[in-house]
Amino acid sequence: MTILVKTYNSAIDAEWDEYVKSHDNGSIYHLMSWKPLIEKCFGHKASYLYAINESGKICGVLPAVNVKSALFGNNLISMPYFNYGGAIADSTEIAQKLTQATIEFAKQQGIDYVQFRENQADPDSTLEVSTSKVNMILQLPETAELLGKSIGSKRRSQIKRPIREGVSHKFGGLELLDDFYEVFCLNMRDLGTPVYAKSFFQEILTTFASNAILCVIYWEGKPVSTGFLLHHNNRMEIPWASTVRYANRISVNMYLYWQILSYAIEQEFKEFDFGRSTIDAGTYKFKKQWGAEPSQCYWYHWVPDGKTLPNLSPTNSKFELAIKIWQKLPLGITKLIGPPIVKNLP
DSSP: OOOEEEEOOGGGHHHHHHHHHHSTTOOGGGSTTHHHHHHHHHOOEEOOEEEEOTTSOEEEEEOOEEEEETTTEEEEEESTTSSOOOOEESSHHHHHHHHHHHHHHHHHHTOSEEEEEESSOOTTOOSEEEOOEEEEEEEOOSSHHHHHHHHHHHHHHHHHHHHHTTOEEEEESGGGHHHHHHHHHHHHHHHTOOOOOHHHHHHHHHHTTTTEEEEEEEETTEEEEEEEEEEETTEEEEEEEEEOGGGGGGTHHHHHHHHHHHHHHHTTOSEEEEEEEETTSHHHHHHHTTTOEEEEOEEEEEOOTTOOOOOOOTTOGGGHHHHHHHHTSOHHHHHHHHHHHHTTOO
């Protein structure tokens, strides 16, 4: 069978999305709408490839974004900012053709390294692979009552504590963006991490209006905990969650996830994706207590001869001082200078 790999053109947008939606490994991050969204919000150029068979039908896709950074080099990521985005195709052989075509493109463009964020292993790949992260996936029960029974009495008690304190919650869209962003910025500042621009979340809520929803928890009239939810097919995911520090003492984070998981069950989703974690880290243990199980991440890398892969982990000692300084900055400053910095961190 003859397979041709081609570069993106706007005429295939609808067929591309139809292919993603029908593929077992297709995620929301494979959809074509991310291309203009990322280009608009971050100024990066997206380099999308697709494969067609002898009948002229799409049989594989691979989205990638060229992230140019003065600090970390000229990189090609499939997909940056998220946990998924590697090649999906009708066969392993077609996926390998797309991967190799992306590498050839990277060679022509002088790319410093390429990263493919896969959720399945390729035993035939010769690329360096990182398996330090897992995505935590919960198979949702049929009712919230069954979920409550599964998590045990201690966690049910933690959920009741904020209720006694008078917390409330809302689900919504753009009308909750300001409250979401305030909590998000506070939490990220306290973690020592630069923030995305509010406009990035606004674009997601607008572009994926039927797939994106916010949950905000309120205590004493103020937003204190929040989650940004995306869903695709039978899975709901929480790519961003934040809680202000002073509300941790009443376990408001447990209440947030209880409301979100109950909502996901009510909406008849089958799986909930808590996002990625390092095995046995604090976030891993938090997600595990809800019944989530690890799903291995396979992040493959191509690096030109003579070059090395940069260590972008927050645990890198090189970032320790920067993190400590960031944690002491006024919130307004982090909102101002965070977006230009974070766009360079894939």
